[in-house]
Ligand SMILES: Nc1ncnc2c1ncn2[C@@H]1O[C@H](COP(=O)(O)OP(=O)(O)OP(=O)(O)O)[C@@H](O)[C@H]1O
């Protein structure tokens with residue numbers, strides 16, 4: 326039954342991809358193929374990064390309403406980015422090779438994420454309210470620090486930063502695509518090998534240790550993976566608050582299982598299906614460029630409120 | 640053999656366990672009793688490495704719990720905790736199946752499937768094995784958790800109040816089964832019990848904790864004794880005899 330659902334999702338995604346590539350195609354095919362192809366690739370990559378990061382985060386923190394972005398992960402990435410522009414200056418920043426910059430940002434991001442989040446991550450199970458609070462505080466802190474830095478830097482530097490701070494599925498940063506694919510694939514490979522262990526981790530710290538899983542070490546690994554995935558997606562399309570939540574909730578709802586071997590591919594497929602078909606509809610049919618992110622965030626946000634009110638914490 | 644040596648434990652400034660030293664024999668049932676807050680669950684969780692040891696050492700057959708890899712220990716000892724909040728959505732069969740994880744690491748063999756079916760039969764769960772854990776009663780979930788710990792097939796099994804939520808029928812049949820298995824000499828059980836009569840009837844030895852210290856450690860006849868029980872629980876308890884079994888009348 327699970328396999329059947331996965332196949333249906335894959336077929337739908339394939340159709341969405343074909344629609345995205347072919348609808349309203351005018352002019353030279355070789356140009357279109359490259360142009361739309363890179364965009365499609367970026368959408369798929371972002372889908373994978375966000376869905377996997379959210380699923381992992383929920384598994385390790387033992388709840389189903391918190392996501393990396395609600396906890397301030399992408400705000401942290403933006404802060405790191407701003408800090409780099411601030412310390413290096415806009416000129417040096419722009420002159421730097423995009424990929425080196427990206428790697429440096431991810432490096433700082435990992436360090437900061439481990440320092441800040443490793444203490445609170447595992448506690449979610451016992452104390453969800455504290456986690457929510459920590460997330461809100463971190464998020465606000467990172468955002469206001471970013472805002473503060475952006476206000477005191479040079480206006481030119483500010484313009485450089487601005488491009489990064491809105492979710493834009495329509496204009497992805499193509500330079501980082503290759504490196505992003507590399508990083509996300511590496512993360513996915515590690516995660517796929519951990520898929521059974523993740524099932525055990527979802528039972529909670531005590532049960533996991535009892536069953537012989539080195540819980541502390543693995544939650545560190547997962548934290549690093551989540552931070553990397555969030556960095557990639559934020560670098561490509563900017564922060565997205567509720568998309569991950571929407572995707573994992575749908576995956577749980579459709580698959581109704583605890584097994585990561587199913588939840589992982591399911592949430593990847595669902596995320597990609599929403600992004601690709603949504604982008605096709607908005608860009609090709611409705612001709613409005615940037616409304617997809619707004620729509621996705623709107624429904625994700627509604628879902629978040631719904632889950633909160635219904636007390637579906639777990 | 641389980642050897643506990645000079646174990647003390649603090650939460651902040653409050654002393655929860657103070658210099659506990661004892662050894663538990665290779666096979667049989669050891670009951671751990673004591674008032675609420677005596678430190679029974681804390682001791683059990685330290686034995687099962689769920690918390691790091693602050694002072695002292697705990698060894699299972701000469702393997703220290705703080706030094707032996709978790710993965711190895713999972714084949715030697717299993718614990719059933721007092722409170723179990725499970726957030727995953729899974730069937731009772733899946734839950735029980737997790738007990739086999741230390742052996743198959745996610746790829747169950749025929750042997751693992753057989754062990755799960757046996758445990759389901761053993762604890763009378765077969766007809767509800769497809770139900771989700773959040774859709775069964777407290778006692779049914781408790782039986783599934785016991786079955787899961789059982790499935791792990793470890794030499795040592797630490798059970799923290801396994802009779803929680805069980806009705807008289809299942810409480811007695813669980814204790815009888817533990818007794819049967821203990822009598823084969825292959826596995827040993829450390830069981831936290833509040834009903835002193837169960838401890839008296841089924842355990843080889845009783846360990847009593849009070850205020851974080853070892854109060855009594857001995858055979859049931861040492862513990863099921865009016866004075867001993869009255870000091871331990873600070874209440875009036877009469878002990879009588881029914882056939883050849885000592886019975887504490889703690890409910891009157
Ligand atoms: N996480 C914790 N932080 C602080 N104090 C704790 C914590 N866990 C337990 N305690 C305290 O430690 C003492 C021993 O608790 P423990 O759970 O070991 O008792 P117990 O003997 O199992 O009691 P019960 O029969 O109620 O299960 C109690 O006084 C309790 O308040």
Ligand SMILES: [Mg+2]
Pocket residue numbers: 679680681721799
């Ligand atoms: Mg207890």
